[in-house]
Amino acid sequence: MAALTPAALPDVEAPARRPRGGGSRRAGIWRGVVLVVAALYFVTPLIASFVFTVNDPVAGFTLDAYGEIFTAEGFAQSLLLSLGLAVATIVLVLVLTLPAMLAVRLSVPRLRPVLEVLCTLPLVVPPITFVAGISTVLSWGPDYLAATPFYQTIFAIQNPTFPVVLVIAYAVLALPFVYRALDAGLGAMDVRTLVEAARNCGASWPVVLLRVIVPNLKSGLASASFLTLALVLGEYTIARLLGFQPFSVWIVTVSGANPQLSVAVSIFSLLLTWLLLLVLSTAGTRRSRS
Amino acid sequence: MNGAQVEFRGLRRTFGTTVALDGLDLTVAPGELIALLGPSGCGKTTALRCVAGFETPDQGAVLVDGEDITRVPANRRDAGMVFQSYSLFPNLNARDNVAFGMRVRKVPAAKRHARAAELLELVGLPSQGDRYPHQLSGGQQQRVALARALALEPRVLLLDEPLSALDAKVRVTLREEIRRLQLSLGITAIFVTHDQEEALSVADHVAVLRAGRLEQSGPPAEIYDRPATPFVAEFVGTMNHLPGRLSGDLVEVAGQRLPVHGDRPATSEVDVLVRPETVLVTPAEDGDVLIVTSSFRGASVRLLLRLGDGTEIVADLPGHDAARFAVGGRASVRLVERPVLVATRTPASAAPEAVTA
Numbered sequence: 001m002a003a004l005t006p007a008a009l010p011d012v013e014a015p016a017r018r019p020r021g022g023g024s025r026r027a028g029i030w031r032g033v034v035l036v037v038a039a040l041y042f043v044t045p046l047i048a049s050f051v052f053t054v055n056d057p058v059a060g061f062t063l064d065a066y067g068e069i070f071t072a073e074g075f076a077q078s079l080l081l082s083l084g085l086a087v088a089t090i091v092l093v094l095v096l097t098l099p100a101m102l103a104v105r106l107s108v109p110r111l112r113p114v115l116e117v118l119c120t121l122p123l124v125v126p127p128i129t130f131v132a133g134i135s136t137v138l139s140w141g142p143d144y145l146a147a148t149p150f151y152q153t154i155f156a157i158q159n160p161t162f163p164v165v166l167v168i169a170y171a172v173l174a175l176p177f178v179y180r181a182l183d184a185g186l187g188a189m190d191v192r193t194l195v196e197a198a199r200n201c202g203a204s205w206p207v208v209l210l211r212v213i214v215p216n217l218k219s220g221l222a223s224a225s226f227l228t229l230a231l232v233l234g235e236y237t238i239a240r241l242l243g244f245q246p247f248s249v250w251i252v253t254v255s256g257a258n259p260q261l262s263v264a265v266s267i268f269s270l271l272l273t274w275l276l277l278l279v280l281s282t283a284g285t286r287r288s289r290s
Numbered sequence: 291m292n293g294a295q296v297e298f299r300g301l302r303r304t305f306g307t308t309v310a311l312d313g314l315d316l317t318v319a320p321g322e323l324i325a326l327l328g329p330s331g332c333g334k335t336t337a338l339r340c341v342a343g344f345e346t347p348d349q350g351a352v353l354v355d356g357e358d359i360t361r362v363p364a365n366r367r368d369a370g371m372v373f374q375s376y377s378l379f380p381n382l383n384a385r386d387n388v389a390f391g392m393r394v395r396k397v398p399a400a401k402r403h404a405r406a407a408e409l410l411e412l413v414g415l416p417s418q419g420d421r422y423p424h425q426l427s428g429g430q431q432q433r434v435a436l437a438r439a440l441a442l443e444p445r446v447l448l449l450d451e452p453l454s455a456l457d458a459k460v461r462v463t464l465r466e467e468i469r470r471l472q473l474s475l476g477i478t479a480i481f482v483t484h485d486q487e488e489a490l491s492v493a494d495h496v497a498v499l500r501a502g503r504l505e506q507s508g509p510p511a512e513i514y515d516r517p518a519t520p521f522v523a524e525f526v527g528t529m530n531h532l533p534g535r536l537s538g539d540l541v542e543v544a545g546q547r548l549p550v551h552g553d554r555p556a557t558s559e560v561d562v563l564v565r566p567e568t569v570l571v572t573p574a575e576d577g578d579v580l581i582v583t584s585s586f587r588g589a590s591v592r593l594l595l596r597l598g599d600g601t602e603i604v605a606d607l608p609g610h611d612a613a614r615f616a617v618g619g620r621a622s623v624r625l626v627e628r629p630v631l632v633a634t635r636t637p638a639s640a641a642p643e644a645v646t647a
Contacts, residue, residue, distance in 0.1 A: 189380070190375055190376075190377070193373050193375050193376075193377045194377065194379060196342070196344055196364070196371075196373070196377070197371070197373060197377040197378075197379070197435075197438075198379070198390070199343070199344070199363075199364040199365045200342060200364060200365075200367075200369070200370065200371045200439070201365075201390050201391035201394055201438065201441075201442070202365045202366070202391050202394045202395055202442060203365055203390075203391075203394045204365055204394075207394055211390075211394075212379055215379075215381040216379070216380055216381050
């Protein structure tokens with residue numbers, strides 16, 4: 001590009017352009033250097049881990065460690081739990097934030113800074129404080145309430161097969177990322193005019209949301225979703241301290257017994273996350289192009 | 291498709307300390323195109339949004355065919371709207387944009403597509419149905435928006451400065467097409483604009499608003515020729531302010547005596563309001579009028595003249611006369627004999643205002 005530009009311009013401009021062209025060539029070299037350094041930093045541990053998992057001191061190259069993942073106890077269960085939690089969290093956090101952000105934008109713009117601060121707060125609360133608070137709340141309650149729906153609810157959300165309490169906690173953790181992603185998406189369109197045009201065409205509020213806002217907010221929704229997905233798949237502290245076993249906790253549990261297996265599982269979970277992100281992002285872009 | 295009568299009754303709306311509407315009373319006859327004209331902040335858009343249901347008045351009511359719709363939600367009103375900014379749904383092509391309202395109302399697909407095609411043809415875009423908004427020009431987008439507003443066969447069409455984002459040439463053609471469509475459909479239309487030429491050229495009635503109140507309402511010619519107040523006179527078209535002296539029913543101005551129209555101030559020293567095209571100029575070697583500047587506009591030429599007593603006056607003449615009036619030359623001036631509007635003398639009355647426009 002830099003090499004082509006001077007040729008396409010009148011000669012007068014060429015001298016003026018040259019220093020910039022030289023500068024961008026130098027920048028190009030630096031770009032390459034940064035890329036190589038960064039690549040080494042990220043790829044070296046990955047390759048080392050991979051070699052470690054496939055290199056048996058006795059038998060040489062073997063994929064046994066990867067085979068073991070799928071037969072290890074609790075693998076499928078914890079993975080499915082994590083995916084389920086991710087989906088539920090995405091749904092919950094979007095259902096909570098999108099209508100609220102729209103309402104604030106359309107009717108009380110004054111409250112936008114308040115909403116922004118509220119949604120950013122989870123970033124400054126350390127997870128350990130967060131989980132301490134949650135467990136205090138969960139263990140609170142005098143015995144005479146034992147037969148009430150309140151107690152039953154507290155028990156129900158801690159059901160180990162699908163701990164709703166984790167969904168609630170993760171939704172709070174995801175708020176800052178979801179808020180940013182959706183705010184950028186909403187900022188890129190003329191929300192008020194589109195909403196009014198739709199209302200004028202007879203659309204009720206749910207129709208406005210589903211037929212007008214959502215289709216035009218696809219990239220924002222997609223990035224909000226995959227930030228949440230990555231967050232839920234990788235979260236360890238809260239799940240561990242509350243005593244549940246999603247995928248991240250399971251990896252740590254199995255790693256004690258078999259080091260090769262544990263590294264193989266880490267690589268596997270990385271690949272899985274990348275795959276899911278890829279699926280989400282291509283789904284997002286393909287739909288918005290059609 | 292027939293138009294409905296729209297009535298604004300004592301409409302009042304405030305935003306914080308700003309009064310957008312201050313008791314607006316106005317009736318729009320069925321099938322009529324009314325232009326709400328006024329400077330920005332005069333409440334014209336707020337009034338329109340009250341009909342669409344995007345604003346709720348603090349006091350007063352909006353009636354359509356005698357029925358109070360003030361509290362009816364926006365999505366259940368019988369009014370199609372074209373917005374100032376581009377408002378097409380970016381994810382839908384032109385046809386689906388037009389069919390959106392019918393889809394919401396669950397009209398069968400075949401029927402709504404046929405109707406959308408028909409409407410696109412009506413607005414002159416029969417072959418653009420598959421295009422997305424970003425593939426259409428500004429004028430085309432507003433045509434599609436117009437088709438969309440008409441899709442549900444509303445009895446009132448609301449136009450909120452629909453042409454202000456377009457370039458001059460498209461603006462003129464599109465406003466004429468809107469007028470043609472409105473006449474052939476017989477639909478009542480409320481057209482909000484700050485462009486007086488636009489208002490005068492398309493409307494049956496022009497309602498001039500000022501600070502949330504109706505200043506004057508009438509046919510375009512009446513608004514232009516017999517403005518009821520100095521504000522209307524000033525806002526619609528260009529106006530000269532000449533010093534004059536009242537005597538009985540007549541006013542003495544620039545050496546002539548002209549009948550007075552409308553209210554007179556208590557003082558006898560007044561400003562006389564004179565349209566540039568009612569100033570007749572003839573070249574005269576020994577005239578006491580100096581030609582200060584001349585700006586040629588094709589069909590017309592606008593001269594800035596200085597009278598013998600130092601008063602400056604703007605005159606519009608046919609363009610082909612331009613050659614006869616050289617800058618620095620002399621001329622004589624006469625005013626057309628017709629009733630004129632007078633206003634209280636303002637300190638700046640020596641210089642003509644609103645030389646632009």
